[in-house]
Amino acid sequence: MMRSLFSGVSALTNHQTRMDVIGNNIANVNTVGFKSSRVTFKDTLNQTLRAASGPAGDRGGTNPIQVGLGMALGAIQTDHTQGSPESTGRQTDVAIEGNGFFILADGPRRYYTRAGVFDLDGRNSLISSTNGMKVMGWMADSQGDIDSDQSVEALTIPMGQSISPIATSEVAFGGNLDARFGENEQVIQTVEIFDSLGDTHLITFTFTKDSSDSNRSIWNWEASSEDGNSGGTVVFGTDGGYIRSTGPALAFRPPGAEEVRITPDFSGVVQTASESTLGFKSQNGYPQGTMVGYNITDSGIIVGEFSNGRTKNIGQIATAVFGNPGGLVRVGDTAFSASPNSGEAEIGRPGTGANGKLSPGALEMSNVNLSEEFTDMIVTQRGFQANSRIITTSDEMLQELVNLKR
Numbered sequence: 001m002m003r004s005l006f007s008g009v010s011a012l013t014n015h016q017t018r019m020d021v022i023g024n025n026i027a028n029v030n031t032v033g034f035k036s037s038r039v040t041f042k043d044t045l046n047q048t049l050r051a052a053s054g055p056a057g058d059r060g061g062t063n064p065i066q067v068g069l070g071m072a073l074g075a076i077q078t079d080h081t082q083g084s085p086e087s088t089g090r091q092t093d094v095a096i097e098g099n100g101f102f103i104l105a106d107g108p109r110r111y112y113t114r115a116g117v118f119d120l121d122g123r124n125s126l127i128s129s130t131n132g133m134k135v136m137g138w139m140a141d142s143q144g145d146i147d148s149d150q151s152v153e154a155l156t157i158p159m160g161q162s163i164s165p166i167a168t169s170e171v172a173f174g175g176n177l178d179a180r181f182g183e184n185e186q187v188i189q190t191v192e193i194f195d196s197l198g199d200t201h202l203i204t205f206t207f208t209k210d211s212s213d214s215n216r217s218i219w220n221w222e223a224s225s226e227d228g229n230s231g232g233t234v235v236f237g238t239d240g241g242y243i244r245s246t247g248p249a250l251a252f253r254p255p256g257a258e259e260v261r262i263t264p265d266f267s268g269v270v271q272t273a274s275e276s277t278l279g280f281k282s283q284n285g286y287p288q289g290t291m292v293g294y295n296i297t298d299s300g301i302i303v304g305e306f307s308n309g310r311t312k313n314i315g316q317i318a319t320a321v322f323g324n325p326g327g328l329v330r331v332g333d334t335a336f337s338a339s340p341n342s343g344e345a346e347i348g349r350p351g352t353g354a355n356g357k358l359s360p361g362a363l364e365m366s367n368v369n370l371s372e373e374f375t376d377m378i379v380t381q382r383g384f385q386a387n388s389r390i391i392t393t394s395d396e397m398l399q400e401l402v403n404l405k406r
Contacts, residue, residue, distance in 0.1 A: 002398065003047070003067060008390035010070035014041060015384040017073055022377050025368045032130075033115030033334050034366040035078050036373075042074035080325045083114075083367040085359055091295055092118040092126070095364040098356020100319035103347065104133035104335060105154055111335040112320055112328065112345065114364050126155040126302075126317075131333040137300065137318040144313035146301070148349050152318045155302070161291045163306050165198030167260050168285030173205075174268035175277040177219060179240065181209040191280045196258040198287035201225055203250065203262065207234070207278065216243065217271055223264065227252035236271040286310050296360040300350040319355045320345035 018039040028034040050065040085095045094116035096102070101112035117129045126135040134154040140146045171191055178187075187207045192200050203225045210218040215238060222231035232247015245266045253259045268281060289308030296302055300317035322328065327342030338345060351357035 002394045003069060004390055005394040005398075007068065007070035008387045008394065010044070010072065011387035012384060012391070014039075014071060014073050015380055015387065017076075018380045019377070019384070021076060022373055022380060026370070026373050029366055029368045029370060031115075031334060031366050032117055032363045033083070033113060034368065035080055035114070036366070036368045037076050037078050038376075039076050040074040041071050043068055043070075044072045045069050078326055078328070078330070079367060081367050083365040085362045086365050087362050089361050091361060092120070093361055093363050094118060094296060094300075094317065095359040095362040096319065096350070096356045097359050100321050100350065100355045101325075101336070102128075103136040103152060103318055103320050103345070104128055104131070105136050106133050109337075110136075110345070111331060111337055112322075113333075113335045115334040116358075116363060120157060120159070124156050124158050126157055128333075131335065133335075135317060137316050139315040140313040146313060146316050148316065148318070152347060155315045155317065157294055157302060157304070157314055159291055159294075161304070163289045163291070163308070163310060163312065165194060165196065165288045166285050167196040167258060168193035168262055168283045169260075170263050170265055171203075171283045172265040172268060172281045173278060174281040175270075175279045176274060177207060177209075177236075177269060177271045177278055178276040179217065179236075179271045179273045181276075183209055183211065185209050187276050187278050189278060189280055191283065193260070193262060193283055194285035194287055195254045195260050197254075197256065199254060199257065200287070201254065201260070205264070214238070219271075221245075221247065221264070221266070223250045223262070225250065225252050227254065234266045234269065240270045240272040242267050242269055296358065298351060298357045298359065300358050316349065317358065318347050319350050319358075320347045321354045322346070 021037050021039050025036045046066040046068050048064055048066050052064040053062045055061045096114060096116065101114060102116055104111045104113055111133060113128065115130055118126055118135055119129045121127050127133060128135060136152040137155045138146050138148050138150060139153060139155065171193065189205045191203050191205060193203055194200055203223050206222045208220045210220050217236045219234045220231065221234055223229060228251060230248050230250040232245060234245045235243040237243050249261045249263045251259060251261045269278060286308050289306035289310055291304045292307050293305040294302055294314065302314040302316065304312050304314045322345060323343035324341060327339050328336035329339045331337050348355045
């Protein structure tokens, strides 16, 4: 039999494989997070008809004479370049800008994907809508702190969770006290604060101009509530800047609640010769609240939004990078698993180190380039066609040999 016959057969088989890969790429042109593949070929063994010889005496050397025995599949490589982001507006859709993979869990097994099509299941777990696997990251503690040095775990977003009330312990003021006021002129502000049960109470702060000298100005302050009062002084410099304040905290005990002790903060107040704009800036207490929404930041932090206007960190999505992402093994559902040649997963916070940041409300589109795929399809078709001609021509030559016997 002719060697060309078997060379043509090997080429047909491997060109079919290349067309299979091209067909799979085109089929997934609209698959979220899909990474295209490419096929490369290599030649196989060569039959040596005459070995090479070196120069000797008056004669030069000769090159080897070899006949190739066909071709074989060299590699099927996955292209991990980033696809274009597509805005969806869904708060659970997340894309990665840069390197990294989301980590999914199916029991103890770990998988990795670029498809951030996430949603909540019936138990408030954050899952991949594609396959139902749980999204991994770090849950925050009761104070909202996240420790990324701990092992990753399945993330949950507890919609409807309550946040306990916190009693007010500090009230901050800002704005201006009019330096043109005379002695005993007053500015009054009423502040709403919370006790340990989340109940509200009104406290009236009265600021009374006391005296001035060449170095400072003094205002007396008094805080009064239905159950107590307190007072002290606020001192300003000649430039109108805050110097210091004196006076004890206002303390009172509402019925059924813990004692409330409130320390006023006047460091944001100035005294200038302009209209008084003194106002309440903030206080650190709040009533009971219920989680009514959430959002995801570009660093993967899930921030819960509560009905009392407070926010709190719920958890953080983790990402993983690999030394050789081309070594990952496709397992279906747009997911990969680690292999001996991919290296170990290096887990980290999005936006730190080699981990790309996240783009909430968006999905990464497939990185399939249709123009390249159609060009490769033409090249593959012509390669298949040419090698089929090798087979038919070799068959015709063998037929001529058979005909010599007639």
